Structure formats: structure tokens, C-alpha cells
Amino acid sequence: MAVLNEEQTMLRDMAQEWTKNESPVAAWRKVRNEGKNFDPEAWDAMAEMGWTGVIIPENFGGSDFGWMSLGLVVEETGKTLTASPLVASSLAASAIILGGSQAQKEKYLPRLASGELVGTLAFDDAARHTGATSSATVSDGKLSGTKPFVHEAESAGLFVVLASDGVYFVEKGDGVALSDRNLTDQRDHAEVTFDGAPAEKLADGGDDLAEQILDRARILTAAEMLGMAQQVFDETLAYLKQRTQFNQVLSSFQALQHRMADLFTDLELMRTAVEAGLQALDTGFKVPEAACLAKSRANDVLHTMSRQGIQLHGGIGMTDEYDVGFYLKRARVLEASWGNSGFLKDRHAKLAGY
Numbered sequence: 001m002a003v004l005n006e007e008q009t010m011l012r013d014m015a016q017e018w019t020k021n022e023s024p025v026a027a028w029r030k031v032r033n034e035g036k037n038f039d040p041e042a043w044d045a046m047a048e049m050g051w052t053g054v055i056i057p058e059n060f061g062g063s064d065f066g067w068m069s070l071g072l073v074v075e076e077t078g079k080t081l082t083a084s085p086l087v088a089s090s091l092a093a094s095a096i097i098l099g100g101s102q103a104q105k106e107k108y109l110p111r112l113a114s115g116e117l118v119g120t121l122a123f124d125d126a127a128r129h130t131g132a133t134s135s136a137t138v139s140d141g142k143l144s145g146t147k148p149f150v151h152e153a154e155s156a157g158l159f160v161v162l163a164s165d166g167v168y169f170v171e172k173g174d175g176v177a178l179s180d181r182n183l184t185d186q187r188d189h190a191e192v193t194f195d196g197a198p199a200e201k202l203a204d205g206g207d208d209l210a211e212q213i214l215d216r217a218r219i220l221t222a223a224e225m226l227g228m229a230q231q232v233f234d235e236t237l238a239y240l241k242q243r244t245q246f247n248q249v250l251s252s253f254q255a256l257q258h259r260m261a262d263l264f265t266d267l268e269l270m271r272t273a274v275e276a277g278l279q280a281l282d283t284g285f286k287v288p289e290a291a292c293l294a295k296s297r298a299n300d301v302l303h304t305m306s307r308q309g310i311q312l313h314g315g316i317g318m319t320d321e322y323d324v325g326f327y328l329k330r331a332r333v334l335e336a337s338w339g340n341s342g343f344l345k346d347r348h349a350k351l352a353g354y
Contacts, residue, residue: 032083055067055093067278088120099167118158138165148191150192152188168199225301226274232324263304299335302334
């Protein structure tokens with residue numbers, strides 16, 4: 001487990017307390033049942049606590065606490081399945097920090113830091129992530145193309161779009177059309193079609209800007225998945241300790257003890273990989289490699305954890321009454337985002353020269 005400084009410990013504890021008291025899974029149920037994308041009041045609370053500006057420099061309205069600090073917050077929101085555009089908007093902000101000009105940073109970063117503006121990434125052209133490639137085109141400052149799966153699209157006012165010749169900003173408005181995607185996690189996803197939408201290219205960042213943005217997406221998504229895996233483990237263990245079968249609590253059966261021990265080991269390995277990824281972002285050391293390891297490990301462990309959580313709960317695990325099924329549904333969407341395990345392991349091998 002990473003060694004945290006005093007500020008990070010306070011931030012984690014605050015996030016832990018807020019999510020448990022103000023945004024439990026019951027809050028997600030309410031958002032879902034009302035057909036909303038997220039609770040605006042919860043988003044306002046996040047902005048007031050400064051979470052929307054954790055990675056944004058102080059001179060643009062943020063706190064510049066770093067990626068480890070943001071990862072701690074995202075992990076806690078993952079535990080309670082808090083529906084918010086925090087991850088997506090933070091990634092849009094990171095793209096501007098990496099490749100935006102001074103004027104672009106002054107235009108967008110203060111609004112993202114305050115939570116007034118929500119941003120998101122619109123990168124992939126296909127149902128499965130295939131790398132930093134795109135068929136979207138830009139002509140005379142107008143962008144055209146379709147992005148079939150965009151997270152938090154409905155709530156976003158700013159899209160960071162990958163085109164064939166670089167990364168662009170597109171504000172929601174003329175030339176931007178959304179079509180809802182009803183994915184299994186029942187969160188905010190849409191197909192976004194750009195048809196001559198006014199676009200502004202990120203001024204800096206180099207040829208690998210898109211990959212830098214994707215690496216941040218992989219690591220921050222892995223942090224959310226870590227929180228989910230931890231919660232499924234904790235809920236499953238608590239259930240085994242109170243459920244009885246043949247007049248014995250399930251946790252007394254050695255076979256189930258072995259399964260939980262294996263899951264605990266997997267969880268600790270996942271935590272190591274995710275925290276290493278967040279530390280890599282803060283230090284700039286081998287970020288691409290760390291991103292591949294963090295997300296691929298998160299994919300594999302959360303897949304197993306969510307499946308085992310359902311099975312160890314038995315038939316009730318499949319019902320809407322119990323929370324554990326929500327984690328499996330969210331897991332399957334996040335596993336497919338920004339690269340599945342096969343893609344990421346192949347990329348890591350190529351980075352190592354194989």
C-alpha cells in the first residue's frame with residue numbers, strides 16, 4: 001500500500017466519509033430509478049470539496065494535489081458506485097494540461113476545476129479499443145466523424161476528440177448530435193456524431209499526445225475498478241460470515257476460506273499495480289508501462305472478483321435487492337474501456353521490445 005502524506009490521508013478520509021454518508025449505493029439506486037445520469041447536488045458537493053480540480057494547477061483554480069490524490073478519491077467513489085462525471089472530466093482536464101496552449105488552459109481549466117463545465121474523451125471509433133487511431137477528419141476547422149461509445153456524454157459540455165491528425169476540442173452545440181447507449185451499467189453513455197462541428201486543435205503535446213491521454217484514462221479507470229473490487233470483496237466476506245448453511249456459518253468452510261484467500265491476494269496485487277500507476281503519473285517514470293500493468297491487472301481481478309462475488313452470494317446475488325450485481329455490470333463496461341487485457345498485455349510487450 002502506498003505511503004500517503006498528511007494531505008492525502010485527509011483527502012481519502014473525507015472522500016470515505018462523504019461517499020458512505022452522502023453517496024452510498026442507495027443513492028445510485030435512486031439516480032437509476034429516476035432515469036438520471038447523476039445527481040447534480042452530489043456533483044456540486046464534489047466541486048465544493050475541490051475534487052473536480054485535484055490535478056489542475058493552482059493558477060487555473062485547482063489544488064494540484066496530483067494523480068495519487070485523485071486516485072484515492074476515485075477509489076472511494078468506486079466503492080459506492082457514485083454516478084458522476086469526475087473521472088471523465090478529470091481526463092479532459094489532463095488533456096488540456098498536457099497539450100493545451102496558455103489561452104486554451106485559461107479558457108477551460110478554471111471552469112473544469114469549479115465543476116461548472118464537464119468534459120469527456122471521445123476517442124474510439126469502434127466498439128472495442130484498438131489504439132490511438134481515428135477516422136474522424138477536420139476540414140477548415142470543422143470536425144466530422146462518429147464516436148460510438150462516449151462516457152458521460154449527456155452531461156458533458158466539452159469533448160476532447162481524437163481525429164486523424166491530432167486531438168481537438170469540440171464544445172457541445174452546432175454539429176454535435178447524441179444518441180443514448182443503454183449499456184449494462186445503466187450509466188451515461190452515448191454515441192456522438194460530429195457533423196461539421198467547430199473544432200480547435202490542442203496546440204502542444206507532441207506526436208504521442210493521444211497515447212499520453214489514454215494512459216491517464218487507463219490508470220484512473222483502474223483506480224475506480226480498485227474501489228469496486230475492494231467493496232465486492234468486503235461485502236462478500238461479510239455475507240459469508242453471517243449466512244448459515246447446515247447450522248454453520250459459510251465462512252467456517254475451508255473451501256470458501258481458500259477462495260477468499262485467493263481473492264485477497266489478487267486484490268493486493270491489483271492495489272500494488274494501480275498505486276504504481278498513479279505514482280508513475282506523479283513522477284513521470286515509465287507511465288505507458290505502468291498504465292498497461294495497472295489496467296490489465298484491474299481488468300483481470302475485477303472480472304474474477306465480481307463473478308466470484310455473485311457466485312458466493314448464491315441465487316440472491318443475481319437479484320436487484322442485493323448490491324453485488326451492480327458491480328458486475330459496471331465492471332464489464334470498464335473492462336472494455338481504453339483497452340482490454342489482451343490489448344494492454346500486447347502493448348506492454350511491444351513497449352519492452354518484444
